[in-house]
Each structure stands twice: as structure tokens, then as C-alpha cells.
Amino acid sequence: MEGHLPLFHSSTLPLLPKSYLRYWLFFCRETKWNDVRRPIIRGAFSALHYISSRFLVISDVFVSTCVASLIRNHRETKWNDVRRPIIKNTISTLIQNSISEKVFPGAVAYILTSERVIYHEAFGFRCVKPKRLPMLRRTLFDLASLTKPIVVGTLCMQLVESGELSLRRPVQEYLPEFRQKGVTLTHLLAHTSGLPAWIPLYLRAESRERVVSYLGQIALASQPGEKTVYSCLGYIVLGKLLERVTGQSLDELSEERIFAPLGMEWTRFNPPQEWHKNCAATEDSNSFERRMVNYERYDWREGVIIGQVHDENAHFLNGISGNAGLFSTSTDLGKFCKALMDSGGNGLLRPESLDTMRQVVSAEGERRCIGWIVTDDDCLYHTGFTGTSIRICLKRKLAAILLTNRVHPDADRRGIIDFRRMFHNIVYTI
Secondary structure: OOOOOOOOOOOOHHHOOHHHHHHHHHHHHHOOOOOOHHHHHHHHHHHHHHHHHHHOOOOHHHHHHHHHHHHHHOOOOOHHHHHHHHHHHHHHHHHHHHHHOOOOOEEEEEEEEOOOEEEEEEEEEEEOOOOOEEOOOOOEEEOHHHHHHHHHHHHHHHHHHOOOOOOOOEHHHOOOOOOOOOOEHHHHHOOOOOOOOOOOHHHHOOOHHHHHHHHOOOOOOOOOOOEOOOOHHHHHHHHHHHHHHHOOOHHHHHHHHHHHHHOOOOOEEOOOHHHHHHEOOOOEOOHHHHHHOOOOOOOOOOOEOOOOOOOHHHHHOOOOOOOOOEEEOHHHHHHHHHHHHOOOOOOOOOHHHHHHHHOOEOOEOOOEOOOOEEOOOOOEEEEEOOOEEEEEEOOOOEEEEEEEOOOOOOOOOOOHHHHHHHHHHHHHHO
């Protein structure tokens, strides 16, 4: 390396995080210092030095984001040499700090491209009550609302391909008891139907068999197609619609058309008892929903929930529902993401169906397509209440799977939204 960059001073050096020094030494060793890049990198690290001298500390996340941005904007740097250590060190630090701050007891992070795995690590504990059990890469998670895009969104597009469904047809043509005029499949899939966000069906519907007719007569919160209002109820209806059209239960249908073809051997509704020992625990006695309904009398479950769906509406529907209920591992979810990144490979979807699925549905509010949120950079994104999320960039062929047990042992935890944002920002900045 030519010359010397006067960035360090004895009064501030001890205050810099290890990541700052690590990245600095890495660039000194690996980067070819040509006349163009030298002032750019000098200026970037000078800025970090200035901030550190004023605020005494720079977070690892901030440092890594700055460095990643520098890498992205100057493509002469060797990507393969830089990407892995930045992801490994920064994400590991972020997750470990979040566990220390009690955002969640444990997590599994899995980052992949269509060609290889970039990162796959487990942290913390899959259970802390009634006893501590370590988190493993193969841990099964209650995916909660990830059930919606993985199962319902995918199956609907497959049935559109076969001509069994039409996205523009009224739902009532397939489910006559759903008497909501003007509500189409697209409205339900993109959360623009006007149905409310949530109702405790286990307290309001007469029976499991009457759920669709009950939802077919309640008042809509808005006109169909007018607003985007995230609604678990719409996906419960869609799950029942898929069962009606095909004559198969939702678990059988998803196994036959999605999980088996992709080799997702550890993915299913209602995991068998022998799988429970590898499941991440969720809530103790479902106290969150008890508070939501102001402790109305119901046959509430007691004790820590392990291996059963956390969502009470899905549990009321015997654990098989369009809104929640799916269990899986990070590795199996990687197989699903890879199929999407491979233009619907392994017979999952035709490329033209994938294009249709990705199109943003016009409505006031959040940008949504069939089954997914569409981010500002056109990635497909979805989260689950239990602490799960998937983000897939089909253009860059990059996917990030983040699975946590943030509702264990109580769902009244804070910080998961900020944590997810930081995690995905780090991954997609690089």
C-alpha cells in the first residue's frame, strides 16, 4: 500500500468498534489502490472517523452498511473476497446483540443465491421455557403468515395455469356461501377485498364448517379494490376455496404440488409428534390472543406451545388453514426460494405465471402482489407473526430467510420490526 492515511488518533482509537478496524485492515490488504479509488475510500473512512470522534461509538451495523455501499458503488473491488466476511461478521453481531437485548431467544439466518449458499447459521435457543434447548440449523419453525405466499399464493397460480381458477372471477362463483358481491380472487390474494384484518373466528363463528358463510355476511371495512388492508380472513377463505375446487385438503394439496416436487421433506402442516423435539417453541398459553379478546372465555391452550400452530384461528381450523399453520426449516425454505429464483423451476410455476404473480395490484396503501409484499426495489417480501420473514430478489437472484422465535415465551416483545429492517438492509446493500 502506498502512502499513509491519517485516520486514527490515540484519543479515539479505543472507542472504535472492532468492525471498523477489521474492515480498514481488510481494505488495506485487498484493495488495489489506484488513483481513482484511493480518495474515495480515504473519504469514506475519514467520515467514519469524524463521526466516531463526535459520538464516541459507531455501531457494527452502521460501519458495515457504509462499507457495503462503498463496495457496491465501486465494482472494481473483488466481490467474492469482500462479501462473505462482511455478511458473516455483521449479521452475526446483529443477531447476537438482538438476543442479548431480548428481541428473541434464537434465530436461524439463511442467505442464498440461485447458485450457492452464502450464509447459514443458528444462534441462541429454540426454547427457553420450560428448559433451554439450543437453536439448530435444522430447527422447524411455525412460519405463521409465510403460509400465505408459500402455500396459498403458489397453489392459486398453479390452478390458474391449469384453468381451474381465474383471478378475475368473483369468489362467490367458487364458494356460493361467501356472499360478498364483487370480491374476486385477486382482491383476496392482494389484501384489497375490504375484509377486516382479523376477527377471532373461534369465538364468533358457530363452527368450523360455518366459517366461510360467516365471513361471507360480515360488513366490509372498505369497497373491494379500494384499499390494501392486510387480512388473515381473506386467506382463510382462499384456503377453503382451494379445498373446494380441488376436492383435496390444503395439506395434501401443498404436499403433492409444492413440497414433494421441491424435495421439502421437513415442511408440512401439523408436524407429527416425533418432529416436535426439533421445533422452535412459541408462546406460553397464547397469552397475546387472550389479551386481544379481553380474556373472553374459551378453551385456551395451557403451557408453552411447541409443534402446534400458534395462531388461534388456524388452530380452531385443526391446524390447516390458508392464513397460518405451515412448519418448515430454513433449508427447505431455501429450496422454495431457489425454485422462484430459477424462474419457477422444478415445475413449481411457469415463468409467465411468476410474472403475473409479481405484478403490483393497484390500490391505496402498501404495494402488494399475489401473495407477497413488493418492496421499493421490487423484491418479494413477507413476514410471519412468530418472527419469520423471507425476502427474494428475482432480478439479482438473491434470497434472505430469517427465522426467529420472537413470540417465545411471550409475544409482547419489542424490536423485531427494526431488527428485520437492519438484517435485510445489510443483505441487500451488499
